[in-house]
Amino acid sequence: MTPTLRIAARLLEKPWLWAFAAAFFVWLATIVFTGGQGAAAVLTAALAFGTFSVIVGIGQMYVITLGPGNVDLSIPATMTFAGAASMKIMDTQDSMIFIGLLVALGVGVSVGIFNYALIRLLRIPPIIATLSSSFVFQSAAIAYGRGIKIKPPPVLAEFTTARIVGIPILAIFTVILAVIMAVVLHKTVYGRSVIAIGQNPRAAGFSGISVGFTRFATYVLSATLAGLCGFVLSGFSGGASLNMGAEFLLASIAVVVIGGTSVAGGFANIPGLWGAALFMFLLVTMLNTFGLGAGIRLIMTGLIIISVITLAGGKSTGR
Amino acid sequence: MNKILTTAAVALALALPASAALAQTADKRIALSNNYAGNSWRQAMLKSWAKVGDKAVADGVIAAADAFTTAENQVTEQAAQIQNLILQGYDAIVVNAASPDALNGAVKEACDAGITVVSFDGIVTEPCAWRIAVDFKQMGKDEILYLAEKMPEGGQLLEIRGLAGVFVDDEISAGIHEGVAENPQFEVAGSVNGDWAQDVAQKAVAGILPSLPPISAVVTQGGDGFGAAQAFKAAGRPIPLIIMGNRYDELKWWKEQKDATGYETMSVSIAPGVSTLAMWVAQQILDGQDIPKDLTVPFLRIDQDNLEENLATTEVGGVANVEYTLEDAQEVVNAAR
Numbered sequence: 203m204t205p206t207l208r209i210a211a212r213l214l215e216k217p218w219l220w221a222f223a224a225a226f227f228v229w230l231a232t233i234v235f236t237g238g239q240g241a242a243a244v245l246t247a248a249l250a251f252g253t254f255s256v257i258v259g260i261g262q263m264y265v266i267t268l269g270p271g272n273v274d275l276s277i278p279a280t281m282t283f284a285g286a287a288s289m290k291i292m293d294t295q296d297s298m299i300f301i302g303l304l305v306a307l308g309v310g311v312s313v314g315i316f317n318y319a320l321i322r323l324l325r326i327p328p329i330i331a332t333l334s335s336s337f338v339f340q341s342a343a344i345a346y347g348r349g350i351k352i353k354p355p356p357v358l359a360e361f362t363t364a365r366i367v368g369i370p371i372l373a374i375f376t377v378i379l380a381v382i383m384a385v386v387l388h389k390t391v392y393g394r395s396v397i398a399i400g401q402n403p404r405a406a407g408f409s410g411i412s413v414g415f416t417r418f419a420t421y422v423l424s425a426t427l428a429g430l431c432g433f434v435l436s437g438f439s440g441g442a443s444l445n446m447g448a449e450f451l452l453a454s455i456a457v458v459v460i461g462g463t464s465v466a467g468g469f470a471n472i473p474g475l476w477g478a479a480l481f482m483f484l485l486v487t488m489l490n491t492f493g494l495g496a497g498i499r500l501i502m503t504g505l506i507i508i509s510v511i512t513l514a515g516g517k518s519t520g521r
Numbered sequence: 522m523n524k525i526l527t528t529a530a531v532a533l534a535l536a537l538p539a540s541a542a543l544a545q546t547a548d549k550r551i552a553l554s555n556n557y558a559g560n561s562w563r564q565a566m567l568k569s570w571a572k573v574g575d576k577a578v579a580d581g582v583i584a585a586a587d588a589f590t591t592a593e594n595q596v597t598e599q600a601a602q603i604q605n606l607i608l609q610g611y612d613a614i615v616v617n618a619a620s621p622d623a624l625n626g627a628v629k630e631a632c633d634a635g636i637t638v639v640s641f642d643g644i645v646t647e648p649c650a651w652r653i654a655v656d657f658k659q660m661g662k663d664e665i666l667y668l669a670e671k672m673p674e675g676g677q678l679l680e681i682r683g684l685a686g687v688f689v690d691d692e693i694s695a696g697i698h699e700g701v702a703e704n705p706q707f708e709v710a711g712s713v714n715g716d717w718a719q720d721v722a723q724k725a726v727a728g729i730l731p732s733l734p735p736i737s738a739v740v741t742q743g744g745d746g747f748g749a750a751q752a753f754k755a756a757g758r759p760i761p762l763i764i765m766g767n768r769y770d771e772l773k774w775w776k777e778q779k780d781a782t783g784y785e786t787m788s789v790s791i792a793p794g795v796s797t798l799a800m801w802v803a804q805q806i807l808d809g810q811d812i813p814k815d816l817t818v819p820f821l822r823i824d825q826d827n828l829e830e831n832l833a834t835t836e837v838g839g840v841a842n843v844e845y846t847l848e849d850a851q852e853v854v855n856a857a858r
Binding site: 232235237239240241242243244247248250251333337340344352355363435439442443444447448449467483484486487490491493496497499500 | 711
């Protein structure tokens with residue numbers, strides 16, 4: 203086997219490859235349809251919007267990797283509450299951006315602690331605990347903001363929508379965040395503990411890993427990233443709204459699964475999140491460009507996602 | 522002396538029907554059964570209800586105007602809620618329904634228990650209930666009629682639709698397409714679902730925009746115009762005429778553009794205060810008035826010349842609103858007779 207072939211063969215084993223391949227083909231189909239028009243602009247848009255799915259996707263991926271039953275359903279509510287609270291406190295003043303960011307992250311940390319308290323102290327399964335806490339925090343956001351959409355400070359709006367040679371700055375930061383979180387996942391004691399617990403929590407416990415603390419840290423991490431996402435998304439879309447998080451409940455789980463991370467836990471990869479986020483955006487764009495009706499678009503979205511997961515899943519079961 | 526007496530008698534005669542009307546419903550309790558509260562329109566709707574309802578109670582017109590909202594926007598949940606309201610003995614239930622037909626069973630139970638049911642916005646098809654409906658199709662068509670007047674030469678349109686599968690979305694879109702069919706100088710170049718949310722609309726428009734020819738106008742359903750403007754700006758494309766939907770951020774953006782470049786458009790939607798129209802209709806029915814079963818809600822349309830006054834009265838982050846008085850409600854009723 204030649205070195206190139208060997209590299210190609212190793213690459214094919216990567217579970218995240220399929221998400222990128224799917225994103226590429228969907229993009230190709232779109233620009234073939236438009237005769238090459240807007241090829242770069244579509245990619246720019248995909249990077250800009252994919253960013254938000256990736257930020258929450260990282261947190262969701264860590265949680266799902268903890269093993270069966272672990273999922274964070276409070277992400278949309280956390281985003282909404284963090285976005286509403288930070289926008290209200292900043293009140294469009296540039297000088298308050300840092301404080302606004304701290305508020306958004308603080309909301310995230312609090313939600314994470316609350317979630318884990320429900321799971322640990324009250325022994326509520328994570329799916330129920332995070333769902334019920336999402337009601338609490340969504341209601342808090344409604345009561346706090348009363349549907350008021352406050353504009354972000356100009357500098358924050360500028361920063362979240364700025365781009366360098368067609369690449370959104372936010373996307374660059376999120377790639378850096380993804381790299382850091384990949385290193386944390388694979389090279390640190392904490393990251394490896396997450397994977398170990400996902401593979402077998404009892405064995406992980408016997409080998410000296412603090413299972414409780416690792417799970418606690420992971421739920422806090424997920425909620426904190428949701429808070430961060432709520433903050434930057436509010437800046438990007440001109441303010442926080444009560445339903446801004448809604449689509450990220452499914453999106454955060456979808457990018458994890460399509461990205462090749464095992465739903466059963468214990469195996470995770472970060473690059474796939476980016477591939478899947480781009481794929482999800484480009485898929486909707488492609489179907490919109492084809493001008494198909496909403497019904498057909500939804501059916502196609504479902505079918506294409508099933509095929510990609512089947513392809514990606516088929517490769518990872520051998521491990 | 523005689524003259525004074527006559528005047529007093531006339532005044533009394535004139536005042537009598539009104540005060541009699543108040544007396545008859547003074548002990549009546551009205552409940553609002555609402556299926557959803559998670560957006561600014563619904564928040565404004567509940568606020569208007571509370572404001573007008575509290576005043577009506579304080580004035581002694583009705584005994585109670587309580588609002589109840591279900592948490593999950595589920596039909597089963599709202600059906601259970603209506604059954605609770607029946608048991609609690611309300612005289613009238615005003616419903617913004619999660620489904621046009623799935624609540625019919627619960628609504629029928631209420632009617633059978635002698636309770637007046639008035640549905641609005643999200644109406645129910647059960648014949649025993651009153652319906653205050655919105656002619657969404659006409660709303661869509663009005664957008665094209667405005668464009669036909671504004672740009673007689675026509676052009677390419679981008680359509681932003683609402684939430685796929687919801688009847689309102691189908692109706693508005695049908696109206697738009699009917700308008701386009703009658704004005705063939707327009708063509709719908711692309712169509713995306715914006716789910717009536719600025720961020721969803723922004724995302725969908727940003728995706729399809731690179732593949733579209735130059736766009737002359739964007740036809741919308743409300744809650745999506747500001748997001749569309751953001752997407753055009755981000756893509757560095759000239760901003761077309763975007764029809765707005767009365768949201769504060771949309772009106773504010775329009776005002777900014779109007780001041781900067783003389784930008785012209787129009788804005789149309791339903792005032793959330795329609796809940797108060799439904800309340801007065803319920804009160805009138807309890808009062809024994811003969812009210813037609815089907816009423817239509819007037820649109821709240823904002824144009825270039827009344828933008829400023831509407832923006833000034835719209836709450837920051839809210840929706841342009843009109844609250845109904847008893848007299849306004851009677852006018853709507855008389856128009857339907």
